[in-house]
Every structure is written in structure tokens, then in C-alpha cells.
């Protein structure tokens with residue numbers, strides 16, 4: 264009979280910790296949340312200081328009874344939920360609702376390793392009420408918004424829709440970007456490239472230079488006619504080197520991952536969407552079977568905004584770098600990365616829990632996705648403690664009459680941290696025209712005053728581009744920059760707006776749906792303050808202040824609720840159902856058909872409803888690819904998100920996430 268009971272939130276984590284703690288400890292999993300605000304009521308007493316009414320989630324009675332029974336015979340009870348606000352709050356609610364009166368201590372660790380777990384138990388502590396207050400504050404805010412806004416969406420657009428506090432702001436960013444794209448008018452411009460070489464030297468000395476200035480003004484070539492005139496003039500000019508600048512440039516390694524940077528890089532390098540990245544990271548954190556040593560927690564906790572690394576881990580990675588790469592790759596002192604103001608020093612960056620476990624050595628124990636993410640985390644961490652890469656950059660000015668050309672080249676002198684990890688992505692490199700040239704352009708040794716031979720001129724047509732749509736990666740970056748994302752919210756924000764079909768992820772980019780536009784426009788019109796990016800950022804900051812103990816939860820809630828209530832009262836009095844007319848008429852009664860939104864998507868309904876119940880689907884015009892079906896594909900929504908279904912349903916059950924004409928969206932595109 265073990266005297267010690269440990270409660271965690273997941274079965275895998277229970278297994279990993281159980282193995283570390285041994286027979287004196289019984290480790291039980293709560294199998295996720297046991298306690299939450301009630302699903303069908305507001306569950307917040309607005310009049311009584313926003314008191315939340317936490318209750319046991321229906322269906323969790325059995326696990327609750329088991330925890331109670333085990334707790335009876337245990338001498339010591341520990342709660343070892345995840346080391347963040349949410350984990351602290353889950354643990355506290357278990358103590359309050361199920362183990363009331365028992366002596367329950369909190370243990371928290373950022374990695375599930377024997378050392379970290381032992382340390383945590385040595386420092387078992389009371390619950391951190393400031394953290395819990397911040398979490399309850401967030402939960403209550405989100406509940407108020409969801410509970411009151413959703414019915415307004417039902418009233419105006421369709422039943423079953425829902426709005427969330429931070430998700431709606433995320434949706435707003437995506438909708439506003441789409442409107443910029445719609446409004447964008449492309450304009451034409453031309454670039455002129457000269458291919459030059461050193462006369463008397465073989466063809467190997469070819470390099471290219473770009474027209475930068477005309478008469479000392481930035482070159483602006485608007486159309487092909489002007490480009491032709493310039494080229495004709497240039498053919499008669501002498502190309503002369505007027506300046507050669509050589510400089511040593513260092514590229515520095517990036518900090519080890521925090522949640523936001525891991526999600527961005529996993530999207531850019533592995534094409535993982537944010538939810539998938541978090542799912543796989545959680546598996547690596549909670550424990551993986553790796554032979555006789557199983558299961559083992561392979562990385563530190565994946566929800567963090569601090570790049571801080573434990574001194575011990577720094578010592579280990581430095582030894583590893585020296586052994587595997589050599590002394591030249593090891594900086595004299597460890598690299599230190601600064602956290603954002605809001606980040607907590609107690610948190611740690613995401614890194615491998617043991618640097619000796621190379622990705623290669625674990626390959627046979629990991630799924631393909633686990634392997635790729637582990638490799639990314641491992642190499643990023645390794646590179647963060649290495650020396651910079653050194654480049655020799657050459658910048659050459661070449662004059663031809665009134666025209667000035669520039670040639671830029673660079674070559675790697677010492678690879679440094681790049682030996683472990685490239686912290687730039689192809690897309691980023693292409694965006695920086697300078698870098699692009701550096702990649703392909705090899706400039707031969709040149710001297711000032713030297714005359715070059717012209718091999719050819721290459722004028723090329725370009726158009727200015729609209730701002731790109733957000734991807735998971737760039738949206739997370741924007742949310743972080745705007746101050747409205749937190750480690751625990753980036754992935755759920757994207758997941759939720761896709762699940763509700765407000766946004767569709769097509770070929771990795773986030774497109775607002777027609778429904779998304781509608782929902783956003785209503786929210787922005789009636790709740791400008793709640794949908795305001797900087798207001799949301801200030802609320803997030805205040806929740807951080809609650810966690811620091813500098814502000815009371817109640818103050819934040821009041822500050823939010825008063826303007827919210829005002830907008831709410833106005834909206835409740837003024838919002839009416841919107842009628843979208845069409846030029847089609849009902850084939851049963853002759854009245855006009857109108858567009859309606861239902862639980863499963865958009866459809867045409869007779870305006871004579873309820874007297875005439877005639878309705879029709881709106882098809883995409885694309886034929887069902889099923890043989891001998893003859894149906895057409897229709898936009899549908901389900902609990903699992905958006906899809907296309909066949910108009911001959913239920914006879915034909917064809918479904919697809921994309922229209923057959925729109926192939927290539929890829930398997931990462933569904934909300935999972």
C-alpha cells in the first residue's frame with residue numbers, strides 16, 4: 264500500500280512520473296478537466312464579484328470517486344499538474360472540490376526527468392493563489408463573452424454560432440488583411456540587371472549587378488518602353504567599378520524555442536499547423552517509450568514564453584558542443600537571451616531534457632512527426648549556445664554614365680551555429696532581395712577604377728504585391744507582437760476559428776469565409792471595444808499583473824464588464840435578423856427566395872416561411888466526382904469544421920475538405 268498519492272492530468276504523464284517515483288507513490292490521472300464552469304448556464308455571479316460557480320463536469324463522477332477513495336488511505340497527497348496558470352488552477356479545483364480538508368501539496372516541474380521531479384518533491388509547496396486568480400479571471404472573461412455574444416450571432420445570422428474573446432480578435436486581423444488584399448491595386452515596375460565580367464578573364468568571372476540609381480535618384484522604371492530606352496543607352500556606356508566595400512558580417516543564433524517561435528518554425532520548416540505542433544510537443548513532454556528506459560519525457564514543458572535555460576542544461580549543452588563540433592564552435596561565455604517583459608523567469612525555454620539523446624538515436628522509437636519536431640527542438644537548442652556564423656560581404660558600386668549599378672555578394676567564412684540549425688527560412692531569404700543575390704552571386708576580385716565588359720542586360724517586369732494572407736506562422740507572430748497571444752492561446756485561437764468555419768486554411772494560408780466576414784462585421788459594429796486589439800492586449804497584460812499579485816482579478820473583470828455590458832444592452836435592443844434577398848423565386852409558391860444560414864451551412868429558403876417550407880441548397884457548381892452520381896458539391900459545416908458534401912446526400916456520401924478543382928491544399932489543412 265503506497266502512502267503517497269500523486270495526481271496529474273494525463274495517463275501518459277502518470278506513467279512517466281510513476282516510473283520515476285517508484286512503488287512508494289501511486290500516480291493517478293484525472294483524465295483532463297474534472298471541474299469547470301457549468302456548460303448550460305452562465306456560471307458566474309456578476310452581482311457577487313463575478314464569483315464563478317465551478318462544478319464537476321458531467322460524466323466525470325467515476326474518476327472523482329476514484330480520486331476520493333485513493334485519497335482516503337493516502338498519507339500525503341501531491342498535485343503535479345502542468346507548470347502554468349491552467350495547471351495550477353486545475354490542481355486547486357481538484358483540491359477544493361474533491362479533496363476538501365485534506366492536506367494537499369502542489370509540486371511543479373518543467374521537465375519530467377528524475378532530477379527535476381525529485382527537486383519538485385523536495386520543494387512541494389502550497390498553491391499559488393495569484394496564479395489561480397489570473398486563470399479564473401481569464402476563464403470568467405471568456406465565459407462572459409461567449410455566453411452573451413453567441414445568442415446575438417444566432418439572432419442576427421444563424422443558430423449554433425459562437426464568439427470568443429481572443430479568437431474574435433484573431434478573426435478580425437484575418438478579415439482586415441483580406442479586405443486590404445481585396446482593395447489592393449497592383450502597379451507595374453521593371454528591374455534591370457546587368458551581367459558583367461572581367462575582360463581578359465575566362466567566363467568564370469560572370470556576375471550580376473542591379474540598376475539602383477539614375478542621376479543619383481532611386482531608379483523607378485515604370486514600363487517596358489522606359490526599360491527599353493534605358494537598355495539602349497546602357498549598351499553604349501562604359502561600366503566602371505567606382506567603389507568596392509568588403510565587410511565581415513556575423514549572423515547570430517536565435518534563442519531556444521518558446522511556444523510562439525516553436526509553432527512558427529514548425530509551420531515554416533515542417534508545415535505543421537499550430538495545433539499539431541502542440542499535440543506532438545505534448546507527447547514528447549509527457550513521455551515516450553524508448554526501449555528499456557521507458558517512458559521518458561524528452562523535452563521541457565511546451566507552453567512557455569521564457570527563453571531562459573537552467574544553468575545545468577547550459578553546462579551540458581556546452582560540453583556537448585565542444586565534444587561534437589570542437590572548441591571553435593563554443594562561445595567563451597554562454598549566450599543569454601532576454602525574455603519579454605511579461606514572461607516569467609521561473610519558466611524555461613523548450614529544449615531536449617537530455618542533450619545526449621540525439622534525434623538519430625531516438626529515431627526508431629518516435630513517430631515520423633515526433634522525430635521531426637524533436638529534431639527541430641534539439642538542433643535549435645544546440646545552435647542557441649554556439650558561436651555566430653561569419654560571412655564576408657562584398658558590395659560593389661558600378662557606374663555606367665548616369666546609371667549606378669550595385670552588386671552584392673557574400674560568402675560564408677565560418678559556419679558557426681549554422682552547423683546545427685538554419686534560423687532563416689527560404690521565404691524570408693527570398694523576401695530580402697539583398698540576401699537573394701548573396702545566395703547566387705559570386706563576385707570576382709574587383710578593384711576601384713576597373714572597367715568591366717557587358718555580357719548582356721536583363722530587364723524584367725514585376726508588379727507590386729498585396730500583403731500576404733496570414734499563415735499559422737505569421738498570425739502567431741502578429742498575435743505575439745500585438746500582445747494578444749499567450750503560450751496557451753495561440754493554437755486554440757486558430758483551431759477554434761477554423762472549426763467554426765469563420766476561417767479556412769487553404770494551402771497553408773488563412774482565408775476568412777463568408778460567414779467569418781459576417782460574424783466579424785457584426786462583432787466589430789456592436790462591440791468595437793471588445794474587438795479592439797489594444798484593449799484586448801491591455802486586458803491580457805492586466806491578467807499578467809494579477810498573476811504578479813499587483814492587481815485584483817475583480818478590478819480587471821469590472822473594467823472589462825462595464826463597457827461590455829453597455830454594448831451588450833445596445834446590441835440586444837437593436838440587432839435584427841438580416842435578410843439576404845436573391846433574384847430567384849420559390850417554385851412552390853412564387854415568393855422570392857432568401858439566403859439563410861443554418862447549423863449545416865448556407866441555404867435558400869422561401870421568404871413565405873413558415874407558411875411555405877420550401878428550401879434549396881446552394882451548390883458550388885462543381886460536379887460530384889463520384890461516378891454516376893451527377894450531384895453537385897455543397898458547402899457544409901459540421902462539429903468538426905467546414906467541408907464539401909454531395910447534393911445527393913444521403914444517397915451519395917462523398918465529402919471533401921476542398922473542391923476537386925482546388926487540389927493541393929494538403930493534409931494539414933483540416934482543423935484537427
Ligand SMILES: [Zn+2]
Pocket residue numbers: 849850851852853854869870871875876877
Ligand atoms: Zn414558397
Ligand SMILES: [Zn+2]
Pocket residue numbers: 887888889892893894895909910911915916917
Ligand atoms: Zn455525389
